[in-house]
Amino acid sequence: MKMKLMLVDDHPLFLEGLQYLLETYGIDVAGTAKNGREALAQARALKPDIILMDIKMPECSGIDALRLIKAEMSEIKIIMLTTSEEDEDLFDAVKYGASGYLLKNTNARELVGMLSDLEKGEVPLSPDLASRLLKEFKDNSSYEHASTASTSQDSKGRQLTQRQLEILEMVAKGITYREAADALGLTERTVKYHMGRIIELLHLENRAQVIAYAARMGIVEHK
Template sequence: MTLRVVVADDERLVCASLRMVLTGEGHEVVGEAADGGRAVELARTLRPDLVLMDVRMPVMNGIEATRRITAADPAVKVLILTTFDLDEYVYAGLRAGATGFLLKDVPPRELVAAIEVVAAGDALLAPPITRRLIADFVGRAPAPRNPSVLDSLTGREIEVLELVARGLSNSEIMAKLHVTLSTVKAHMGKLLQKLDARDRAQLVIVAYQAGLVDLAPGPPPDAGEADANSAP
């Protein structure tokens, strides 16, 4: 499936590199933005599948641009580009509605796999660093733990939510619970609806804030592969 992507970065060399990588894998870069304001405009007019968003840009930063894009059209996914020393931007990006984030030095193959995962409807939660950052983000969030948010869920839905929060993909949940993939996807749909979450990333945050999952769990199963079966 060919994905329509907008690249937002104020460095021309970065934009050119990303375009080369994405088009080389059969995807289409439909627009490039050198600032956040332009990224918002292109997302509105072009309605891409995904925006690959830098954080530090002139006019409007990537966090505010992400907030405006996701508020205007939740169907447009945003994947934030960051570096190890910009963790605070990662947390702000999640709050703004980003579906995932990558380190800027990610290998090309992992970049392509990541955008395909995010565009398919899954949040980019699989890499160990991502799980650690989200756990840290939840630990810093000011909201107290609120287990009552889970009161509307069935026992099976709580079980699925816990596995999602531990980083399992839909296909891994299917194997773990010995159910069909369609059953897992049905549970995912119910979770998104009942918890008023836009994607998998927000489900993970809810699970941590509800106290369903420990903030310092053991190493979760590796779900780093881009799997089309992981979409909700």
Template sequence: MRAGNEAPEVPVPVRILLVDDQPLFRRAIATLINEQGDLTVVGEAVNGLEGVEKAHALTPDLVVMDVEMPVMDGVQAARLIREQLPAIKVIMLTVSEDDDHLFEAIRGGVHGYLLKDLRPEQLYDMLRSVMRNETPVSPVLASRLLAELRENPRSRRPSPAAPEPAVSRRELEILQLVADGLTNKEIGRKLSITEGTVKNHIHNALQKLQMENRIQAAAYIVRQGLGNPRRR
């Protein structure tokens, strides 16, 4: 029982840095985020270079970054933040559907890649999912990424010297479903296990493969020819 004079614990909100060169959009996003009790904007930047500088100064939990900006673009800034401040998570929020930007950002270790046509509720859910160590990607972009890997022979054929996967049979099974585009909840329902168990398996597999996120793991599955036949 809680002592009478003991105050209830208040969750610490996720501290967010916004990096976008459009003041009106940036202010609108900040207003929306600050309406959520568990999310708060602690700083804003107008380009990638300023974003890197403010990331060092403010050490936020999460950086929400545009792609196309002056001085330094978001992909380059995200890479620098991930290299210099690995504890900070970075998510791209952009109008750009350019495949090169998507692939570069994923290779740079970003934790999500979203288009700006999201509804506010979707944005909140995506930001929270990043802090649960998930990797949100707009469905159209996720499909494009995995389709590119599947259709490019050099990407999908395993190397003759490719090592056996270090993951367990169950972890491999779950990563195959990740590569098929299923969410944690869908994977849990399909395999009759809890969503928490799915998350634990993915976390363990990422550690074994020395990868940052589930998109990189899905790319690994496709490149090594370990995926399931495509489902329809």
């Protein structure tokens, strides 16, 4: 797997172990940093493709570093790799442009697989976290926001085919592309193609925004 990766964590032992693990899978670790401030400086110097970054760090947190790096180098994909399961951290990470959110109890094979998926345009986000995001977007979509957005968003939604609406609903529920493909009798590649078209037609950027759109428009109900 050819990608230029940077690691950010304030625990040296974890950092060294993660770097060794990734390199055994053939992933180039271009550099490391121990806090958000160092992460910004290293990102400027190394221009990595992907950054795996902790949230709870001294001096400058991972969320603050995420905001700074994305504002200056939006092309870098940043995944939060953390022990934090706090909703606030998850929602802030997505809001400020994180490409994924993984917990540190993820096993090595899953992590490497998710990094590979990220290169293909997928978002490393578990069904449980997708469900939390959906609830947050529904609970915080005010009537005023919905009414001002509904006309333009609804007109975009009408551009979707019935098949695309089915896929949109399934993805918004946290169902994986593979599971959606099996349920609909399609190939995984076809589902990914449809998701690309959905994101393009709705003028969205990623799967988290698709979840927000589906919640706001009432396409899927959170239980």
